Structure formats: C-alpha cells, structure tokens
Amino acid sequence: MKPVTMADVARKAQVSKSTVSQYLNKRYDYMSEQTKVRVEEAISELGYQPNIVARSLKQKSTxxxxxxxxxxxxxxxxxxxxxxxxxxxxxxxxxxxxxxxxxxxxxxxxxxxxxxxxxxxxxxxxxxxxxxxxxxxxxxxxxxxxxxxxxxxxxxxxxxxNNEKAIELAVDHFVQKGNERIAIMTTSFIDKVTPRYERVEGYKKALRNRNIEVNEEYIQCVDPEIIPLTLKQMLALSTPPDCIIAGNDFVLKEILRFSKQESLSIPEDLSVIGIDDVPYASFYNPSITTVAQPxxxxxxxxxxxxxxxxxxxxxxxxxxxxxxxxxxxxxxxxx
Missing domain, CATH: 3.40.50.2300 (Response regulator)
Structure with missing residues (x-):
C-alpha cells in the first residue's frame, strides 16, 4: 500500500498542508475547534503516521x-x-x-x-x-x-x-552512640569514581576531626564478588570494627546478606548505616539507618x-x- 501522506490528510480534512503541520506540532492558536476535529478525524480514518525522521531533519531536533x-x-x-x-x-x-x-x-x-x-x-x-x-x-x-x-x-x-557531608552524618551518628571502631566498605574505586572516592576521603576527614585514629584495615574498597570474604576477614581482626558504613546500596545489601548467613545480630553484633535510602530500609528487621540522597x-x-x-x-x-x-x-x- 502507498503510505498515507500529509497531503492526503489535508485533502480529507479540506484544509491546507500547513494547517495539518500546525496541528501535528500542537500550534492551535489560530485554529478553530471544528478544524481541529476535522484534521483529527482525517488522521484517524486514514491511519496517518507522521514521518518522525523527516520532521526531525526539518526541525533539527529529535x-x-x-x-x-x-x-x-x-x-x-x-x-x-x-x-x-x-x-x-x-x-x-x-x-x-x-x-x-x-x-x-x-x-x-x-x-x-x-x-x-x-x-x-x-x-x-x-x-x-x-x-x-x-x-x-x-x-x-x-x-x-x-x-x-x-x-x-x-x-x-x-x-x-555532598558526599563528605553524607559520611560526616553517618560518623557523627555512630560517635553520638558511643562508637569509635567505625569501618567503611564500598565498591572498588580504581578509577576514582567520584562518590566512592569522596566518601572514603570524607570518612578519613570526619574521623580525624573527632580525634579518632584512622585504621586502614577498616577501609575496604573491593570488587562486589569478594565483599563477603572481606567482611569475614575484617570482623576476624584482633580488634574488629563494631559498626560499618555501607558506601552504597549494593554494599548494604551484601552486608545484610552476610550478617544473616553468619547469624550476626544487627545492631548488637554490628551497627550499620547505609548511604542511599533503599526502599526496604524502613521495613527490614531491624529497620536500617541510612543517609538519603534527594x-x-x-x-x-x-x-x-x-x-x-x-x-x-x-x-x-x-x-x-x-x-x-x-x-x-x-x-x-x-x-
């Protein structure tokens, strides 16, 4: 079948091609309601589909x-x-x-x-x-x-x-609760992906500002597949962390999964704060403290x-x- 053109619609509606074009581009300023209805009905009856590529070339916008x-x-x-x-x-x-x-x-x-x-x-x-x-x-x-x-x-x-502020909020909350053995875990930032890098640097700064020693063993930036092993090793240290900041929602999910598999009780065995307010945080048992992004x-x-x-x-x-x-x-x- 021969494709239906704008000229076909114009003939059917008894209007000019420019009127059909104005209708398609939603320019109704000088178009009567009756004309709009005629064009709409002609388009429907003929099954006209505008040529998006042609319109894009003409308007220089897709x-x-x-x-x-x-x-x-x-x-x-x-x-x-x-x-x-x-x-x-x-x-x-x-x-x-x-x-x-x-x-x-x-x-x-x-x-x-x-x-x-x-x-x-x-x-x-x-x-x-x-x-x-x-x-x-x-x-x-x-x-x-x-x-x-x-x-x-x-x-x-x-x-x-403001990634530094996000980490500062988490560190402050831990410190106010009497915790100082604070760890942070995020996914690898070999390429210094901005939020990961800034959150780790913000963590170090927040600890120093509160006169808490930065323990490099408490800072873990690892590939997702080795998160469970890394958590196991960190919690087996002679002086393990008693709380941890999950650098993003993926890491939080892995920490919660690991805690369940190892029968760790949150927050009795390990306190947790996640960066990113995941949908399940409010109804997980126990509910998870998070730092939310807008x-x-x-x-x-x-x-x-x-x-x-x-x-x-x-x-x-x-x-x-x-x-x-x-x-x-x-x-x-x-x-």
Missing amino acids: KTIGVIVANILHTFSTEVSRAIEDVCHGEDFHTIICNADDDPVKEKRYIEMLRAKQVDGLIVFPTGDNRDLYKKMLDEQYPLVFLDRSVPDIPASSIML TFKMGKMAAELLLEKIKKKQVQDDLSEYRFEPTLMVRESVN
Whole structure:
C-alpha cells in the first residue's frame, strides 16, 4: 500500500498542508475547534503516521535525550532516571536509557550510538575513562550533563551529592552512640569514581576531626564478588570494627546478606548505616539507618539543565557543579 501522506490528510480534512503541520506540532492558536476535529478525524480514518525522521531533519531536533547510567540495578540510578523521564515527558521529549555497567568501552559505544541517532543531548554517569570523547562533545557545543560524578578538567555541568557531608552524618551518628571502631566498605574505586572516592576521603576527614585514629584495615574498597570474604576477614581482626558504613546500596545489601548467613545480630553484633535510602530500609528487621540522597530532585535538575542547554543552544553555564545535601534517616540499626 502507498503510505498515507500529509497531503492526503489535508485533502480529507479540506484544509491546507500547513494547517495539518500546525496541528501535528500542537500550534492551535489560530485554529478553530471544528478544524481541529476535522484534521483529527482525517488522521484517524486514514491511519496517518507522521514521518518522525523527516520532521526531525526539518526541525533539527529529535525531541529525544539519552541517559547513560553506571548501573541500573542501583536504587539511585532507577530513581533519578524516573525523575528525568517525568521532566522530559512534561516537555514532550522522549528518553532513551542505557546501562553502561561502569564499563568505559560500553559507555563509549552508547555515546556513539545515541549521537548517531541524533539525540538532542546526553545525561551521563561518567566512568571517567572517555575523557577525549567528553571533551570532544563540549568542544562541539553538544548539550551534556554529568550526574552523580564529575571528571577532573572536564567542565561539564555535574549534579552530585555532598558526599563528605553524607559520611560526616553517618560518623557523627555512630560517635553520638558511643562508637569509635567505625569501618567503611564500598565498591572498588580504581578509577576514582567520584562518590566512592569522596566518601572514603570524607570518612578519613570526619574521623580525624573527632580525634579518632584512622585504621586502614577498616577501609575496604573491593570488587562486589569478594565483599563477603572481606567482611569475614575484617570482623576476624584482633580488634574488629563494631559498626560499618555501607558506601552504597549494593554494599548494604551484601552486608545484610552476610550478617544473616553468619547469624550476626544487627545492631548488637554490628551497627550499620547505609548511604542511599533503599526502599526496604524502613521495613527490614531491624529497620536500617541510612543517609538519603534527594534522588528525584537531582534527576529533575539534571533533566531541566539539559533541556535548557538544548533549547538555548548554550552548553556552558555559570556553575559547573551543583551539590545536593543528604539527610540522615535514623532507624534501628545503630546501637
């Protein structure tokens, strides 16, 4: 069958092609209600589907953005992606979400694929290992926003948590409860992924500011598969920690699983605070004290900032880093 064209719709509705175009682009300012109904009925009866590619070429916009998350399994990634999608939907933009698994090669492929599809801009949780590619995008004035992380010497707008403050809240809460043997565990930061690196450095700073000795054996940055073994070794030290900060939601889940397998009682045997307020924290038994990120606010700002860059064709802004404040959610997992 011959494809239905805009001209066919115009003939059926007895209007001009420009009127059909205005209808499709939701420009109804000078269009009567009767005309709108005729065009709508003609489109429905003929089964007309607009040529999105042709419209994109004409308007020089696909009305689509790409989001490349580090790991979609993290609660943070899921929640900020939802907030981004909400904002974009409200602005009639589509969202393509890709999962890079913290793999620079995979991240590079997704960036190249999304740009080949001519998405109007990107929100990226950067691995940090594609510096030339990030720089190239900025040099080309391509709309780009980093989320959760920054990359040294790459002046992309970055939406992040105040990670030092997040750790300080956790350390303070432990100290107020009389604990000083405080450990921290996070996933490996060989590439100095911003939140992991900043949280460990913030932990050291918080202890020193409270005149507590930093025990390097209490600082563990390990690959996910060896978290149980590392926990076992740390708790077998001659002077083991009596409390631990989980550097992200994945580590928290592994600590809770390990505690159950080893019949450890929380908080009697081990007090726990997690960074990231996971959905199950409030109804786990005992309920888990966490440091919450304002995930939806962060995602909302990332989307609004990117759309502003797209619409204004202005990639740089006055501020390169936007930091959000964490909140301590006190529950039952600290003795």
